[in-house]
Amino acid sequence: MGHSVFALVDCNNFYASCEKLFRPDLRCKPVVVLSNNDGCVVARSKEVKALGIKMGVPIFQIRDEIEQHGIVCFSSNYALYADLSSRVMSILEEEAPRVEIYSIDEAFMDLTGVAHTVDLLEFGRKVKARVDQHVGITVGIGIAPTKTLAKLANHAAKKYPATGQVVDLMSPARQRRLMALVDVGDVWGVGRRITEKLKARGIHTALNLADADPKTIRREFSVVLERTVQELNGISCLELEALAPTKKQIVCSRSFGQRITERSELREAVAKYMSRAAEKLRGEKRLARVVQVFVRTGVFNSSDPHYSGSLSVELPNPTDDTRDLLEAADVLFSRIYKAGYRYAKAGVMLTDFYEHGTYQHDLFRGSFERKQSKELMGVLDQINHSGLGSVFFASQGTSPQWAMKREHLSPAYTTRWEELPVVR
Template sequence: MANSIFALVDCNNFYASVERLFRPDLKHTPIVVLSNNDGCVVARSPEAKALGIKMGTPFFQIQDLVRQHGIVAFSSNYALYSDISSRVMSILEELAPRVEVYSIDESFMGLSGVANAVALEDFGYQVRSTVQQWTGITVCVGIAPTKTLAKLANHAAKKYRATGGVVDLTSTVRQQKLMSLVPVDEVWGIGRRLSHRLQAEGIKTAQDLAKSNPKWIRRNYSVVVERTVRELNGESCLSLEDVTPTKQQIICSRSFGQRITEYEDMRQAICQYTSRAAEKLRGEDRSAKVLTLFMRTNRFNPDEPQYTPSLSTELSIPTADTRDLVVAAMRLLQAAWRDGYRYMKAGVMLSDFYEPGVYQPSLFDDAISRPNAKALMSVVDRINSSGKGNIFLAGQGTQKAWVMKRERLSPAYTTRWDEIPLVR
């Protein structure tokens, strides 16, 4: 792909930064964000990193640090993070002709032709300042002729303060200098396990990998690693995805705040997870024909009896109607449930997707769908996403002792009217 230029825009310490947006009193306070059930650290502010807190550290192991340094911990607030992310991405789409949303806090921008109007480094600073001014989120920008090099440039923009958060890596000389400093396990797509094999071959830096023979790499590793080598040498092998690929599966699964031992509690949980999965399915404008239910006991506690059922069912016709999917899930739950176990996790998975109106039922399929089902589900989704109310099936229950523990959850500052911050 000739003359391609990419920028990778990455939000710094995204979850922690979002929590700090509405808490200016925590500007210099160490912050950590916790995983489901407030278990492990999944995000850290720079101050928390400076204290030596590692990603994935169980929260109970850092209680002494919390007390000594006044660390503030937050439960994961995914609704808030998703909303701020969408605001950041919409800004990027205004600034660049093409944008690929890569993750909740990262996007690739296609900058071909931009250099004709403005210096690429200046454009990077413009992106950085605009996002900061409009959302309060700090980003780093890496610019390069390939996606893999753009990742490396972004890595340098984060690591080296002198860059001001922007690195233009379109110069071959700068590429070679940076690659000589970057360990091979920092290269996008390599990872720790593969890096051990490469290091055993004497390939220790990104530059060593770039100098490797692509054919040898393909023969001894894979075509994916070969593409990485070519990308490190400035040959663009990975194009920009203008349209996010449709999901092949949708999973809704949670660990419980406390172990479930009663069927009624599990029924409520499965009903809620299925409803959420159905909502995601409609967001993809798809219908599903296969539903899978699974439950898990705690495999890390050998003193407890273990049971990990997983059952699937194929619906007569694809559907995105919450009611139909819940009925199917309840049938699976009745078949899978066993008394006498302490369940720590459960979930549902939807698969075998169809576009609306595409599925052709056979002569013997029960193809009768509920009248006005699509319109009803659309109304429910609009109300639930408005922040003004919440419509749910009675089967989801109202007293949910089993729900995921989120004792440190911040308000839904941007998605619920009753939680908008007030300035007095």
């Protein structure tokens, strides 16, 4: 309590930087990474940001800019990003006793214990240099007494090159000076809607928000925003969570490469997502009791008739067996499917999780657990993770027409032997 110190480490333009890492020829070239199906821009190199291309824009809207500026496009290569991320994170874990991996490209470090033994700015510079040297990814670092202020410090580290991308924001006077320059919408936890409401009340900067009355904010907004106000004032409300909390839900959903009109194809897609969700569930070492399936048409094209169907079911007993889950998903699917629509997306969700061995089986229905379920699922996961091949259920189909579009995929430089980069 009292004197926490957090560092927020954030990789610059992470996905775009990962792609550039293995393509030195692209060093100063504009690069974007696209979402699944090559739909929207999800990461931009600094050259692309400078061109004013916004995050999340559909690729078809910027065809001209791509052509004109020679922007290089990549499909998302998640395996590559995850691998480089874990390399960055292991370095951070060597440098601090406790690290919270907040997302694929961000982590909070707990510097509470070391703060009085080292110079924080120097410490930050050292961490940055180590990541740069060992992984080749550039990071920005913000250091402050609360997570929200550390985020703000990180924001400043990126915005002002003179900082060398490391900012120590422990001093309250510096906090106030910076907050006066930051738009309230750039504060962590303040999204578009709340920004609008705040500005209507005359709160325009982070400093305005810090100086607002917490009780009023709670009444007119929420306890969440009240916490933000406290955090901006150096009162730490958000703890560092070094142990990843177990998931409460698992979602697998995808937009299709092309619209689906065939029932059998849509059914295969649902089965495929269900199998993936079951794998994730076993990875979490949990059993799920509630299964949900949804299908829907596109939401952007208004000329096609819209339909969105979703249904969930509570299983008699929690399970992690792909066969049980597929069975449930199929029943739900047949109840929500309607012929005659052009489907754009489908997905499944698992919720209501239990640990193995803690669930009290229904006395009257008894335990229907399949024989050797654990063994079969174990072998299934093992084969699929070995890289030797893949085993799956027939209901998923073998040559989906609905597979994702990934026309600009980079090689798996770090995760497949055949695709290792070669230095000549």
